[in-house]
Amino acid sequence: xxxxxxxxxxxxxxxxxxxxxxxxxxxxxxxxxxxxxxxxxxxxxxxxxxxxxxxxxxxxxxxxxxxxxxxxxxxxxxxxxxxxxxxxxxxxxxxxxxxxxxxxxxxxxxxxxxxx
Amino acid sequence: xxxxxxxxxxxxxxxxxxxxxxxxxxxxxxxxxxxxxxxxxxxxxxxxxxxxxxxxxxxxxxxxxxxxxxxxxxxxxxxxxxxxxxxxxxxxxxxxxxxxxxxxxxxxxxxxxxxx
Numbered sequence: 001x002x003x004x005x006x007x008x009x010x011x012x013x014x015x016x017x018x019x020x021x022x023x024x025x026x027x028x029x030x031x032x033x034x035x036x037x038x039x040x041x042x043x044x045x046x047x048x049x050x051x052x053x054x055x056x057x058x059x060x061x062x063x064x065x066x067x068x069x070x071x072x073x074x075x076x077x078x079x080x081x082x083x084x085x086x087x088x089x090x091x092x093x094x095x096x097x098x099x100x101x102x103x104x105x106x107x108x109x110x111x112x113x114x115x116x
Numbered sequence: 117x118x119x120x121x122x123x124x125x126x127x128x129x130x131x132x133x134x135x136x137x138x139x140x141x142x143x144x145x146x147x148x149x150x151x152x153x154x155x156x157x158x159x160x161x162x163x164x165x166x167x168x169x170x171x172x173x174x175x176x177x178x179x180x181x182x183x184x185x186x187x188x189x190x191x192x193x194x195x196x197x198x199x200x201x202x203x204x205x206x207x208x209x210x211x212x213x214x215x216x217x218x219x220x221x222x223x224x225x226x227x228x229x230x231x232x
Contacts, residue, residue, distance in 0.1 A: 031217040033219065035220075035222075041224065042207070042222045042223060042224045042225060043161075043207060043209075043220075043222040044222070045219040045220065045221070048217070048218075048219055050217065055217075056218075056219060058219075089159060091161060095216075095217055097217070103149075103216035103217065104151065104163050104166060105163075105220060106163070107153070107160065107161035107163075108160075109158075109159060109160040110159045110160065110161075112159070
C-alpha cells in the first residue's frame, strides 16, 4: 500500500541552525501539507501546497519557514533559524485530487525535531 | 472558538467492552467532513473513519462507528469490542468547506487505555 514517508525520524539541532525536513508524498497525490504537534498538544496546520505554490498558511508559518517541491517526489519544510519553541513532531500529509468528499489526508510517520 | 473540542483527555475501558470518545465541532459552513485518527505511541497518524456533513447514515468501518448528531454538532467515535491494541491517542478532525483539499482542524485528543 502506498504511504507517505518522512526523513529523518528524529532531528536534533542547536538553536539558530537551519533544518530541512523531508517528505515523499504518495506518488499520484497533488496536495501536500505540513502540520506540527508540540508534545502533548493538538496537531496544528502549518501550510498547504498545490501546483508548486502555497495554497494556504497559518499564523505559525512565518518568514522563518519555507516549503519546496524541488523535484517530482520530495516535499520539504525548511526552518531557517530554529527556536526552542520549534521543538515538535512535524507531520507531512498528502491527498489526491478527488471528486469524493471523503478525500482523506494520508499522514507520514512524522519527524521529531528537538531544538537545544 | 475552538473548531474541534474533545473533552476527555483520558479514558479507560475494559478489554472487549465498547467505548465512546466524544467530539464536538463548530462551523457555520454547511459542507464539512469529520475524521478520526488514531495515534499509537510510535507517533504515526492512522486514519480510522470519515463522516460527511451531507451523509444521511452514520459511518461505520469494522469495529469503528461514528455517532453523528448534526443538530448537536457532535461526531463521537464508538469502538466496539475494545482490544489491547486500541490503546492510543485518538484525534477528531474537521475539514471545512466544499473543497476536499482544505486543511484539517484537530482536537486536543483523547488518550484511550484498554485494560486486560
